[in-house]
Amino acid sequence: MEPATPFERVGHETIAEVVVEQLESMIVDGILKEGRKLPSERELAEMMGVSRPKLRDALQVLEDRNLVVVRHGEGTFIAPLTGRAMSPALLSLYARHGEAFYDYLEYRSEQEAFAARLAAERATTSDKERLAEIIGDMKECWEKGDEEGARHADFRLHAAVVDASHNVTLIHMMASIYDLTRQGLFYNRDLLRSMDGSGKALLDQHEAIAKAIIEGDPQRAAQAARAHLDFVEKSIRKGEEQQRRELSARKRRQLAL
Amino acid sequence: MEPATPFERVGHETIAEVVVEQLESMIVDGILKEGRKLPSERELAEMMGVSRPKLRDALQVLEDRNLVVVRHGEGTFIAPLTGRAMSPALLSLYARHGEAFYDYLEYRSEQEAFAARLAAERATTSDKERLAEIIGDMKECWEKGDEEGARHADFRLHAAVVDASHNVTLIHMMASIYDLTRQGLFYNRDLLRSMDGSGKALLDQHEAIAKAIIEGDPQRAAQAARAHLDFVEKSIRKGEEQQRRELSARKRRQLAL
DNA sequence: CATAGTGGTAAATAATATTTACCTATGCTC
């Protein structure tokens, strides 16, 4: 239920929250790499200009989020974050830091283009049949308006493309990304809807990728994969912009009463 | 002199600062329009969940920035911000609110395209001579590496284009924008430098605009103006990204010591 | 085993924000 006023209650950040944000940003930006030992609490508190108890509050939050490991008598260390290429802690960290998410998409776009190119060169008959089958399922889901089925087919297609690349390292690296995407992080089809009301554009893009692979055209496959991720990024940005506009419009309406 | 540590001192925002930010955002977004009376201090403090003295601190800051007018016994009003189409208070407000600046550029792009189109249709012989002269000055400044001269010629060209439109309203509306741009707000050629090291691209764009006007091609003139502002926007975004990356890189280097 | 450096805990103090009370200005109604 929307509040009757456009003025929002001021959520005053605590000292600990601000410290958490700064340290998380440094983890996201790769400045604080996993395994690295942080300066001692006394030193860090002094550097950041906060009291030691408040710094400890922040470190507690980071420990709860599996981003640091605190060892009594030894020190505080950045936790291993990429045990499987993309730990839940790291991914949820990306989700909390807007620009980092777009770095993640940029990385993913490159990997998917790489996978699509290899797949176009190496796909076996079995791979190609699998891809064709998934595209068939996608069309059926689209015709039936089966959102959940389309979502599942989406994951299957991307996994099938990577499998068809036959690069074991890439398969393992992407597997954890897909696992976590499947769990709902970063997968907001509502944002995608901002540029693709019916889902037809997504379907066309998926089909273009599969076709290029099946027809053995590496360049076209890579291009199609990039175009797809590019579309996803634009949709998300546009969706976020639209959400901001809608929030502003709602506030204007509240003041008009 | 850069600090020896990548950890920044935590600048803990006060309650008043947070309130200022929210109210300013609402002014920028057009939710709080000029002349509008704000809710009473007691009501507003309650809505925002802060104490009245703290709200008053925030209103004091806004008054100092000429964004609100406080009248004893009457109320608090949003100040007239666009007395000359773009008051210093409004423009510096845009400068403090990142996304609003891009809205400003979007608006400006439209106005400059509009002006260029009209200019291509209506420019007199005198107007065209003036444009050709300015472009000549620009080339000379570019060849001599005269940054200040190039900057000044930039302003002259944009003013000449608008003058050539012969639309009095547009001339007046844009005059204050140019005045304030001339005063240094929003004019960061260092950011422009991120995509145009030598300044050649800017020179070419300016020349394309002038040529289209002199040759009486409204569509080409509007297109060239848009392309120019589009380039400016991309440069500024890229420059800001680069600044963020350089900050991150510097922090990484500090930790490597 | 002693020492230095680190994390862990807690009480006293300082800084910031809230609550409460009251004063002054303005506009409207009678």
Next chain:
DNA sequence: GAGCATAGGTAAATATTATTTACCACTATG
């Protein structure tokens, strides 16, 4: 013109958050 309601203006007492200070426990090293 007086009275009233609503609004801004000021300040002291109280509450909350953060800092300072002190001390304890753990770990690694010589």
